[in-house]
Amino acid sequence: MAHRRSKVLLLSCFLSFFLIVYAGKSYYDILQLPRGASDDQIKRAYRKLALKYHPDKNQGNEEANKKFAEINNAYEVLSDGEKRDIYDKYGEDGLKQHAAGGGRGGGMNIQDIFSSFFGGGPAQEEEKILKGDDxxxxxxxxxxxxxxxxxxxxxxxxxxxxxxxxxxxxxxxxxxxxxxxxxxxxxxxxxxxxxxxxxxxxxxxxxxxxxxxxxxxxxxxxxxxxxxxxxxxxxxxxxxxxxxxxAPHDRFRREGNDLHATITITLVQALVGFEKTIKHLDEHLVDISFKGITNPKEVRRFKGEGMPLHFSNKKGDLYVKFEVLFPTSLTEAQRTKIKETLG
The missing domain is CATH 2.60.260.20 (Urease metallochaperone UreE, N-terminal domain)
Structure with a gap:
């Protein structure tokens, strides 16, 4: 009877260990690899995913940064023969006990791992993989x-x-x-x-x-x-x-995150004001109306109407320069009225 209880207890421990190892997303899943992947397959998978999710390419994207950390953590384990063997047998708990027991814990940090592939530090020691031209x-x-x-x-x-x-x-x-x-x-x-x-x-x-x-x-x-x-x-x-x-555009010119446009108004509009809208790139209308006097080549800023910032909800500004269209000639009657009005 005692022998039977021992066997049941042993089986329960084994099932608990099995669930620990295989529950959740494994390091192999993170690197999109089968469990029997070769060292070369692991290196290639890491290189591909690390380039895709690197923080420099995903600024402000918390999900991508979290994924990048997961990828580096998985690679640190699977690229180390001893750690991989422990992980395959005992899961993450086995790795923790191994590190606590004075094993080769710690390993390379994220910067060491990434630089070993893409320049600096341990890259000198890595076997160079022949690569075709970009x-x-x-x-x-x-x-x-x-x-x-x-x-x-x-x-x-x-x-x-x-x-x-x-x-x-x-x-x-x-x-x-x-x-x-x-x-x-x-x-x-x-x-x-x-x-x-x-x-x-x-x-x-x-x-x-x-x-x-x-x-x-x-x-x-x-x-x-x-x-x-x-x-x-x-x-x-x-x-x-x-x-x-x-590419060049017929209405707007881009400078960094800002847009620039030139609008022509008549002399009367420049003197007495005007109501006007311009169609933006997504076809929403921007109100550029003004009630005062507009000087020739005057530039006005419309905040938040520029280009969106990459991986951000913010936008640059729109700068509109006003060109004033002067009449080519005036009659005597018009001259007299202008003198009376402005004199």
Whole structure:
């Protein structure tokens, strides 16, 4: 009976442990990986997600910042063989006990992890992954899309790796061995060793690609398509980057987060005032009426009527410059009346 109770207790403990390990979102789910993922798959998944959710690209976006922290926490564990083994067997509680017991806790912080991929510090020690060339496309976005957000369809022609007949040498590496050159004498030698892999070839493919234009994007900002650049045999493809520029507009001119417009009024309107509206980029009307005197080339500011700030609810301002249209000629009667009025 006691033996049976022991077995029941052991089974209950095992089920409790199983629920702890697999409840909630696992580190593998966070990095969008299967549990048996290789070290190379883990590195690639981290690189892709860290670029997407990095705080520099998501300023003011708390959800993205939280996701970035989750990604780094998951990578810190899964990229460390010892920690990964403990996590696979005992879950997060096992990691906590391991750290409390003087294991190799702490590890790299978020900055160390990210810099190991994208420059600085431990990056010197990382095995360099062969990468194809990045493709940079200069893209003119309409002011309407940059004001409200939108999408652009771009025709993309690119090289794609396809299977080809025959075999090729790949994954070449230098191996060190020792050769006996005499009694008790050995010489260290280096030999290049290559595997035989299926052959590949480049083919050209084309299709439309959808580029998302986010509200308030600035000139020079880039939309990244990870690993959609030039492919690399026995490596990873480069990235495709669309560099955004503001296309010329017939009514507005953009300067940073501000908009500028020029409006022409008559001499009478300049002297006695006027009622006027202008249609904005999303077609709402901005009232620019004025009851006083308007000087030629006078500029007035309309607060909050400029461009939206990227990842913010704030907006820049609209500056309207007034050009006064003078009459080309006056009759004697008009001259007399003007003198009487203004004299």
């Amino acid at each position: 493709v940079i496309v200069e893209l003119d976005a309409s002011l309407e899309d940059l004001y409200m957000g939108g999408t652009m369809k771009v025709w993309r022609v690119k090289n794609v790796l396809k299977p080809a007949p025959g075999k090729r040498q790949c994954n070449c590496r230098n191996e060190v061995y020792h050769k006996q050159i005499g009694p008790g004498m050995f010489q260290q030698m280096t030999e290049q060793v290559c595997e035989q892999c299926p052959n590949v070839k480049f083919e050209r493919e084309s299709d439309f690609i959808t580029v998302d234009i986010e509200k308030g994007m600035q000139d020079g900002q880039e939309v990244l398509f990870y690993e959609d650049g030039e492919p690399k045999v026995d490596g990873e493809a480069g990235d495709l980057k669309f560099r955004i520029h503001t």
